Amino acid sequence: MIDVEKDVKQILLVEDSSVTKDLVELVLTQSGHKVTSVATGVEALSVLRKQHFDVIVTDFHLPDISGIEIAQRYLDANPSASRPLLIAITADTRGLLSDPKNCEIFDKVLPKPLDIDMISQIVLEKPRLREDATLTDPAVRDDFLGTLNLSVLEWPADRRVMSPSIMTGTDAIVLRKAVDLDVLWRLDGAHLLPVIDMTGGLGETADLDCARPTDNHLPRIQHLVAQFDQRREDIHPDLRRSPDPEDRLLVRMALAGRLKPRLSAEHEGFVSWNTLCEPRQVAELIEKLEAAGFVETRFFERLHVCPGCSSARMVVREECPCCGSSNLAEESYVHHFRCATQAPETDFKQGGDLICPKCRRELHHFGRDYDRPGLLTRCQGCGHTAAEPAVAFICTSCGRRSAAETAPTKDIREATISENGWQYLRSGKAYLGPGRRALRFGDFPLELVVALNRAAARFNAAQEPFTLGSITYLGLEDVSQLHGAVRARAARKLWLETLQQQMGDAIIVVAGTQHDYLLASGTRSDALNAQLKNARGQADNMVRDSIGATFALFDPEDLVA
Amino acid sequence: MMQGLDYLAAQSFGGLMAIYWFVIFFEIPRYLLLFCLVALLPRRTPATDLVDGTSVSVVVVGHSEGRKVETCVATLREQSHRPDEIIVLSDGSTDDMAKQVLALHKRGWIDAAHATELRSGKAAGLNLGARLAKGGIIIFVDCDCTFDRHAIRNIVRPFADPQVGAVSGSVLVRNSFASLMTAFQAIEYVITISLGRQAMDRLGQVSCVSGAFGAFRRQAFTQIGGFDAEGGEDLDLTLSMRTAGWRIRFAHDAVCLTDVPVTVRRLIRQRGRWERDAVRLRFRKHAGMLNPLAPRFAWRELLHEAEFLLFSVIPAMILPFYVIWLFQSYGSFAFSILVAAQFTLMLMDMAIFLIGALVTPRAPGLRLVPFIPGFGLYYGVFMRAIRLNAYIREWVWHASNRDEFVPAKVLRSRGQVR
Numbered sequence: 001m002i003d004v005e006k007d008v009k010q011i012l013l014v015e016d017s018s019v020t021k022d023l024v025e026l027v028l029t030q031s032g033h034k035v036t037s038v039a040t041g042v043e044a045l046s047v048l049r050k051q052h053f054d055v056i057v058t059d060f061h062l063p064d065i066s067g068i069e070i071a072q073r074y075l076d077a078n079p080s081a082s083r084p085l086l087i088a089i090t091a092d093t094r095g096l097l098s099d100p101k102n103c104e105i106f107d108k109v110l111p112k113p114l115d116i117d118m119i120s121q122i123v124l125e126k127p128r129l130r131e132d133a134t135l136t137d138p139a140v141r142d143d144f145l146g147t148l149n150l151s152v153l154e155w156p157a158d159r160r161v162m163s164p165s166i167m168t169g170t171d172a173i174v175l176r177k178a179v180d181l182d183v184l185w186r187l188d189g190a191h192l193l194p195v196i197d198m199t200g201g202l203g204e205t206a207d208l209d210c211a212r213p214t215d216n217h218l219p220r221i222q223h224l225v226a227q228f229d230q231r232r233e234d235i236h237p238d239l240r241r242s243p244d245p246e247d248r249l250l251v252r253m254a255l256a257g258r259l260k261p262r263l264s265a266e267h268e269g270f271v272s273w274n275t276l277c278e279p280r281q282v283a284e285l286i287e288k289l290e291a292a293g294f295v296e297t298r299f300f301e302r303l304h305v306c307p308g309c310s311s312a313r314m315v316v317r318e319e320c321p322c323c324g325s326s327n328l329a330e331e332s333y334v335h336h337f338r339c340a341t342q343a344p345e346t347d348f349k350q351g352g353d354l355i356c357p358k359c360r361r362e363l364h365h366f367g368r369d370y371d372r373p374g375l376l377t378r379c380q381g382c383g384h385t386a387a388e389p390a391v392a393f394i395c396t397s398c399g400r401r402s403a404a405e406t407a408p409t410k411d412i413r414e415a416t417i418s419e420n421g422w423q424y425l426r427s428g429k430a431y432l433g434p435g436r437r438a439l440r441f442g443d444f445p446l447e448l449v450v451a452l453n454r455a456a457a458r459f460n461a462a463q464e465p466f467t468l469g470s471i472t473y474l475g476l477e478d479v480s481q482l483h484g485a486v487r488a489r490a491a492r493k494l495w496l497e498t499l500q501q502q503m504g505d506a507i508i509v510v511a512g513t514q515h516d517y518l519l520a521s522g523t524r525s526d527a528l529n530a531q532l533k534n535a536r537g538q539a540d541n542m543v544r545d546s547i548g549a550t551f552a553l554f555d556p557e558d559l560v561a
Numbered sequence: 562m563m564q565g566l567d568y569l570a571a572q573s574f575g576g577l578m579a580i581y582w583f584v585i586f587f588e589i590p591r592y593l594l595l596f597c598l599v600a601l602l603p604r605r606t607p608a609t610d611l612v613d614g615t616s617v618s619v620v621v622v623g624h625s626e627g628r629k630v631e632t633c634v635a636t637l638r639e640q641s642h643r644p645d646e647i648i649v650l651s652d653g654s655t656d657d658m659a660k661q662v663l664a665l666h667k668r669g670w671i672d673a674a675h676a677t678e679l680r681s682g683k684a685a686g687l688n689l690g691a692r693l694a695k696g697g698i699i700i701f702v703d704c705d706c707t708f709d710r711h712a713i714r715n716i717v718r719p720f721a722d723p724q725v726g727a728v729s730g731s732v733l734v735r736n737s738f739a740s741l742m743t744a745f746q747a748i749e750y751v752i753t754i755s756l757g758r759q760a761m762d763r764l765g766q767v768s769c770v771s772g773a774f775g776a777f778r779r780q781a782f783t784q785i786g787g788f789d790a791e792g793g794e795d796l797d798l799t800l801s802m803r804t805a806g807w808r809i810r811f812a813h814d815a816v817c818l819t820d821v822p823v824t825v826r827r828l829i830r831q832r833g834r835w836e837r838d839a840v841r842l843r844f845r846k847h848a849g850m851l852n853p854l855a856p857r858f859a860w861r862e863l864l865h866e867a868e869f870l871l872f873s874v875i876p877a878m879i880l881p882f883y884v885i886w887l888f889q890s891y892g893s894f895a896f897s898i899l900v901a902a903q904f905t906l907m908l909m910d911m912a913i914f915l916i917g918a919l920v921t922p923r924a925p926g927l928r929l930v931p932f933i934p935g936f937g938l939y940y941g942v943f944m945r946a947i948r949l950n951a952y953i954r955e956w957v958w959h960a961s962n963r964d965e966f967v968p969a970k971v972l973r974s975r976g977q978v979r
Contacts (some may be wrong), residue, residue: 093878136916144871333677333689337974340684340790342677343692358688358786373653374677387676388663405667 476546565897653680726807793838
């Protein structure tokens with residue numbers, strides 16, 4: 001529950017569809033906001049004349065005047081008033097965003113079908129200041145991309161006008177300059193978009209290099225954008241929206257393919273990846289994702305890293321094991337057969353002659369008087385001799401010296417999404433089990449929305465309780481793999497029907513996609529739970545396969561918490 | 562048999578002398594001398610540790626001993642008196658010894674690692690090690706040796722006397738019970754090396770510092786010029802040092818263990834080499850020590866030379882003649898006579914071994930007693946046969962000049978291979 005004073009917003013909702021209107025109103029009211037809802041543009045303008053709102057949520061297409069007109073007229077009529085947060089709802093995000101004027105006016109664009117969870121978060125954001133509302137210099141956008149009629153984010157030119165969720169409806173990121181890429185990566189939704197590199201310096205970090213565009217780049221861009229669009233659809237909204245860095249990287253992999261490392265001197269870690277995400281972070285995230293079982297990794301390279309600063313920018317050198325100097329020279333041992341003297345050659349050298357340091361005889365004949373049984377290293381600094389020089393690393397970042405044996409190594413591994421990872425991407429957080437499951441209005445079937453709407457209205461008017469339940473089938477995946485999807489679907493259907501029969505009129509059961517739902521009017525969850533227990537037993541008995549159905553029950557108060 | 566014993570029992574003292582002259586001249590004095598010297602003369606080991614701060618270097622040289630070198634170095638690192646420096650050389654090893662040595666250096670276990678690709682021979686390896694060593698005392702050890710915790714402390718103690726040039730460590734057998742031969746060698750090491758050198762030490766007559774574990778004063782070592790290019794380099798260097806006037810000591814409590822040959826064939830080869838080297842060095846290279854007219858002659862060297870001559874060379878030469886003479890003179894009684902002699906010697910072996918085990922720290926002692934009855938045959942007959950063979954081959958054919966222990970290129974350069 002949101003109960004902090006300043007987080008209570010005055011919200012104007014302009015929406016002609018009553019289902020959407022009721023649902024949004026329910027959610028926002030339950031979050032503690034004051035919501036005024038109207039169905040037409042004219043009504044909206046008249047309300048706006050009387051009252052100031054913090055947030056205006058408007059459908060873009062209204063029966064009378066468009067959402068943009070409402071906003072424009074309001075802003076023109078109140079040039080000095082503080083600017084409200086302007087949110088547009090539309091089924092045609094691309095059309096809306098293709099007009100730069102729209103981008104200028106609306107702070108957020110929400111696509112239909114509406115993501116209810118997102119609304120409650122977005123209304124809390126701060127509106128853009130008026131003077132910020134400048135358009136990107138159209139001159140920066142070149143004709144090349146213009147011909148494609150894409151909605152793109154120009155980096156870094158658009159960074160000031162970009163508000164996080166404008167990514168919705170954007171097709172691609174166009175990099176004009178490789179600056180602050182980490183800031184770009186952190187923008188909400190940046191991981192969902194293909195990156196087109198106009199600088200030519202990013203290599204595989206970007207998805208397409210367009211530094212020297214030719215005609216055949218256009219179909220490639222189109223293909224890339226289409227590919228991202230298509231793949232995005234397969235990803236559960238939970239994950240598309242998740243701010244969690246691991247989830248973001250996983251989603252990026254689902255869109256752009258496996259994470260490929262490559263050696264590159266640009267970064268301290270000596271490795272670059274095919275993503276904008278900071279290279280060091282990528283390695284850490286891959287580890288976490290692998291631990292969770294969502295990716296499989298393959299060895300790519302093992303690098304020595306500085307024990308002090310973890311940089312891989314190290315110089316390898318041979319050095320004296322005694323004093324650490326790299327001023328080394330190689331020479332051979334000389335073995336004088338006759339008197340068994342064996343010593344480094346220097347000890348024998350006298351001008352051009354070899355004189356035995358022990359018996360003072362001259363060594364005349366290689367193989368007869370003497371030979372060279374091996375090589376040794378002599379330090380020109382301290383004179384120490386050794387069979388082999390020591391190997392050490394000098395870190396060029398922090399200057400620290402470390403012996404080869406003590407320098408830690410770091411394995412770089414490339415990552416592909418595992419079977420579990422794909423399931424997680426498709427099923428969303430529900431895949432992680434009931435503990436982390438959250439109820440998502442966006443997933444609700446229309447039938448449920450209508451029923452819920454009715455129940456909510458009664459709760460608001462007469463405090464009549466209701467219970468909303470979601471049903472998750474933990475064993476369904478196994479059944480599907482073992483006996484096929486058809487049998488799994490049939491089992492789920494039979495189970496749900498049996499539950500409905502057992503419970504009779506007490507509940508409405510609605511089949512969904514990921515989950516099924518039930519709604520019980522006039523009952524609270526604790527009371528319902530007892531009844532459900534019995535019914536579930538019956539349903540379990542009826543179905544041959546164990547599909548592992550579990551309930552999560554929510555009271556009206558839970559729904560907005 | 563019984564008749565033979567009756568015959569012996571009936572003999573007067575003079576008669577017994579006539580029969581057992583060999584035993585009485587060559588066997589019994591050996592035991593008596595050892596016993597008297599060790600029992601009657603005081604031990605000369607200084608009671609104090611070497612405290613003058615002289616640094617100690619240990620040089621380990623091995624040829625293809627990759628499996629043993631790590632254990633050897635490990636026991637050196639366990640010393641109560643840690644050597645200031647450990648230098649390991651791989652002399653043209655054909656196994657992974659060079660790699661092992663470099664790995665030990667990387668691990669920081671040793672201070673210098675050197676490896677040659679061609680084999681130069683032990684003497685050259687030791688000389689290179691000595692050249693690289695910085696210590697005032699250089700201890701040479703074999704790769705297959707391991708050391709008691711106080712071995713280094715005890716072997717450097719005698720250097721407190723500035724006239725001491727070299728100290729021999731006490732080498733005992735590690736694989737005593739690997740075979741019958743190793744058990745006999747274990748007994749032999751206790752009696753001849755430990756007890757024998759303790760006796761000679763009391764007389765200041767130690768003539769050989771073990772190549773397996775010997776310490777040298779750098780000053781003395783360089784004065785002699787290090788090892789020469791031939792076999793038996795340990796005896797050679799010690800004799801040279803004695804000539805130069807340095808005292809040689811034996812540290813009975815500086816114990817090192819080594820593996821001795823397990824098979825008869827390997828034992829014969831090892832001992833043959835030792836005996837050939839001993840004869841060559843004493844009677845050819847260092848013959849001047851025996852010649853009153855030579856400048857190297859010194860009366861005090863006569864004793865250990867006489868010991869070698871009397872107890873090693875002459876008995877080995879005479880024994881076959883003695884046995885033949887016995888059978889000619891006494892016919893079938895000769896066998897009983899020899900059995901009786903062996904029995905007497907066995908009792909003496911037992912006594913002397915027990916004394917040896919008593920004064921030798923870390924000796925296996927009682928566990929070796931069951932092997933004593935056979936030791937008389939091993940030492941009195943088997944070893945003498947090996948010796949006789951070695952002496953003849955050396956005198957007649959200069960066999961040591963073809964010794965494979967020294968690389969052919971070295972022998973060739975010394976003109977010893979025709």
